[in-house]
Ligand code: GDP
């Protein structure tokens with residue numbers, strides 16, 4: 001039998017972890033809210049049941065506020081999944097049960113999974129699932145999505161015990177709800193979700209009232225019921241009366257089912273006292289990042305880089321020798337060399353990128369990234385920017401494309417647009433090879449520091465241009481940001497390795513496709529002129545001529561050679577291409593020889609200006625496409641790309657001018 005099962009729960013409750021465990025998928029799991037922003041589907045089998053599992057974005061309630069909540073709500077209410085697993089973070093029972101109650105009101109067939117029981121055990125908290133089952137009138141199973149405990153029971157219960165039985169509030173509330181149900185029946189003949197709608201009307205939900213198009217008489221009746229409800233709850237405000245009802249139930253339930261051993265100081269609180277310290281928090285955040293960069297670009301990373309480089313060197317030599325012994329024509333040898341140079345230049349940076357992502361993944365999984373967002377929120381808010389924007393920006397450390405998609409977490413249109421313009425300034429991993437290359441040539445003693453400075457620069461540019469944009473363009477931005485801080489958790493090896501592997505795979509794929517193709521095209525353009533004759537002097541080639549026509553733009557930035565310009569242009573296809581293109585246009589067959597060539601082409605100041613430009617200018621074509629898709633406006637997309645490129649040019653010019661004054 002085929003069935004669709006939806007995973008519904010608060011952000012960060014472990015939905016994706018459970019989804020991956022059950023379906024064997026490798027969706028991104030992160031210890032911070034807002035990671036899953038689109039629904040994902042996967043399959044698994046149990047007994048004779050074929051189950052389609054849908055991982056939905058996290059929601060706190062069934063009221064719609066942001067994009068991800070709308071996605072989840074629409075799926076639950078309109079696509080009628082056969083069954084629902086309501087996953088509940090056991091360490092945060094009160095808040096999570098709010099959603100569970102609403103799901104019960106909807107009358108959906110569901111089971112409740114109390115997740116993180118491993119952590120509850122460590123904290124000496126006990127949740128009585130049997131009692132919960134009785135009180136909620138729904139099967140409740142304790143699980144750990146992380147280590148798999150209880151998951152079999154959960155699936156068994158899902159298939160065999162799922163219940164739609166009603167959860168009853170106190171008598172007074174039920175009475176009022178029953179009266180409102182009559183109104184619901186008059187408008188909507190189909191009884192599904194009746195109780196949910198009744199509660200929404202009781203709460204005076206404007207959207208629903210509008211949608212139901214109640215007539216005057218019905219509105220009057222509703223009003224009378226609401227007044228009587230307020231009175232019986234001794235509240236002046238209908239919202240308060242309704243919320244109070246739910247929370248009273250929740251408090252009552254948790255009182256009966258949760259036992260805590262007293263006097264255990266949470267490690268999380270202790271760590272946070274230090275890491276979230278008013279004065280030390282932000283410096284410590286930067287210190288942690290700095291240490292990561294120093295390690296990544298220090299001896300360990302270099303050692304692995306050397307290994308790969310050596311390997312590529314041997315392969316190249318052998319291939320060329322074989323080709324020569326086969327009497328291969330010179331042009332083919334030159335083409336193959338170009339391919340190996342381009343792809344090889346990229347591959348040798350893979351170990352360092354993987355290392356960096358190993359550290360970032362540990363930070364993310366441990367829960368520290370949420371703290372970083374919290375700290376940055378305080379900083380950004382002081383200057384009037386929306387701190388929530390930092391979530392997509394953090395994702396931008398990986399890749400700008402998903403980061404742009406994550407701007408959906410922002411509520412107002414202005415906030416969203418501003419974040420979309422600023423997020424690409426966050427240095428994505430594809431830009432890393434550029435810094436790694438330049439830094440190792442021009443700043444060998446301070447590699448880690450210089451690369452770290454690029455990330456810092458990105459942040460500074462975000463803040464400055466954010467202030468400017470807010471003043472002149474997006475005046476209506478800035479809403480409040482409630483970020484919850486998850487507890488610290490020991491990062492799981494599985495997750496960490498998975499992240500690293502995903503990164504490596506993405507990198508390899510890109511090297512084998514975009515970079516490879518790019519190197520071939522670039523070779524063609526550097527070896528032929530406009531009359532399509534093969535030439536020796538690349539300056540006369542198609543690329544040389546185009547590049548030279550554009551060099552004047554870069555005179556103020558210091559790196560006005562056609563080779564540099566062409567490398568940057570190819571970076572529009574993929575940022576890694578800047579490095580592979582340099583290898584091709586300078587005809588360097590190893591990173592070492594590329595290093596030597598670059599030494600003669602740039603001064604240190606020009607090199608730093610080049611990195612600055614590479615950090616800030618137009619994001620790659622995939623990101624620009626996403627920008628267009630998310631904003632749905634060609635004009636906005638064009639404007640932001642122009643803005644970013646202009647900022648890049650100004651910043652690079654400043655670096656060049658100030659740097660020349662200081663160091664000449
Ligand atoms: P989602 O936002 O609901 O999809 O939550 P995720 O699956 O991304 O998980 C959020 C965080 O909780 C991650 O750091 C997970 O490693 C962690 N996590 C998930 N399930 C468990 C569990 O059973 N025990 C513990 N200790 N941590 C868990």
Ligand code: MG
Nearest residue numbers: 015016035036
């Ligand atoms: Mg998720």
